[in-house]
Amino acid sequence: MLNLFKTKNKNYVLAIIDDRTGNRNQVFAILKELKLPYKIxxxxxxxxxxxxxxxxxxxxxxxxxxDLKIEKIKANPTLILSCGRRTFPLASKLKYLFTGYPYFVHLMYPRFSLNLNKCNLIFTPCHDNIKKKDNIINTLGSPAPLNILKNINNPYNSKPITLLLIGGNHGKYILKSDTIRFLINEILKKNYKGSVLISTSRRTPNKVIKAIDSLAKNNPKIKNIFHPKKDYKKNPLKELIHFANELVVTGDSISMISELCQYKKPVRIFFNEKFCSPKHINFCKKLIHEGYAYPFETFLKKCNKIKTINTTKKISRKILGKINNEKNKL
Known part of the structure; x- marks a missing residue:
């Protein structure tokens, strides 16, 4: 197997992705910011x-x-980028199969793993409470795609426009239909002149999806609903974020919250201990305390100052800086 990797060096990133949407989004967000050639x-x-x-x-x-076919990798990468627990053993192995030992960066702390010191950099959200080391860097939130759209006509005339992002179950924490009915009704009651756009996630329970669709039938203010689990059309999330004046998100999804907090728009987080773990609650409170988001109770109230988290940019700059330092040592 080692002979397969005695190939010419080439400056590119080998990005390892799996079937988890959150992991894929983090990897592609970093790749976009790095602006380096890459192979998937x-x-x-x-x-x-x-x-x-x-x-x-x-x-x-x-x-x-x-069905791993590593022989298709024809050249040694400069950087191996991976995300999530299950990609770590593979990425760690590949580093030492390539000649030259490429720089190895992993996103999210891979629990119960061996040889963590062999990974050059591990970026993990601070709410995971992982002790910082020379190769472990804590971040506020997780990397997320940032899509700034321009010159797009807004089809929604009734303003303000509220976008609601809904997560789902995780572990023993269950997102129930009654919780989402309450949240949507509160938004409709307060935003009585505006429009409401809704996007669920792949973790959203089917009962919650049915409850949302039932509410929408009798509420013309709900202008758009997207269900990733059911809809096969292109995900319109970046357009919905662009159109919205207010962003509301459930506190059970760190990736969704991290993504919304990149935009210069007020983010209101709806969370409680019934469907959010202590880790998620601490993350929500930290963002609110530091001024990156607001509790849902402040919905539609004027925000004098909106801060944005730049986790993706900060991680990418750190990676590029480390790679350049390694090159200078050669």
Missing amino acids: LDVKYNWLAKFPNCILQVFGGLMHIK
Whole structure:
């Protein structure tokens, strides 16, 4: 296998992605900001992926990958970029299969993994409470795509326009239909002159989706609904964010909150202990305390100052700086 990787060096990023939408979004957000040539290694998992990373790594780090065809990688990358627990054993193994040992950057702390010190940089959100080390950097939120649109006609005449992003279940924390009915009705009551746009997520329970659709039938102020689990059309989220004056998001999704807090628009977070873990609640409170977001109770109230988090840019600058330092040492 080692002979397969005795190829010419080439300045590009080898980005490893899997089937988790959040992981993919983080990787593509960083790639966009790095502005470097890249190749994608899109991996699928078999049943062995349920085992802890430490076990997978003891047996080589590749056995949980389905139909891995690493021989298609023709050149040594400058950088390996991965995200999420299950990609870490593969990325860690690939680093030492390539000649020259490319720089290895991982997003999200890979729990129960071996040889973390072999990874050059690990970026992990501060709410994960991972102790900072030389190669572990805490971030506020997670990398997220930033899409600034221009010269697009707004089809919604009734203002203010509110965009509501709804997450879903995670672990023992369940997002219930009654909770979302309450949230939507509060928005409709307060935003009685405006328009409401709604996007759910792949984690949103089907019962919640049905409740949303039922509410929309009797409320003409709900102008647009997108369900990633059901709709096969192109995801309109970047357009919906562009049109909206107010952004409301449930507190169970760190990735959705991180994405919205990049825009120069008021972000109102709706959260409680019924559907949000302590980790998520602490994250929401930290963003609110530092002025990046507001509690839902402030909905439609004027914001004198709106701060934006620039996690994606900060991570990308750190990566580029480290790579340049490594080049200067050669």
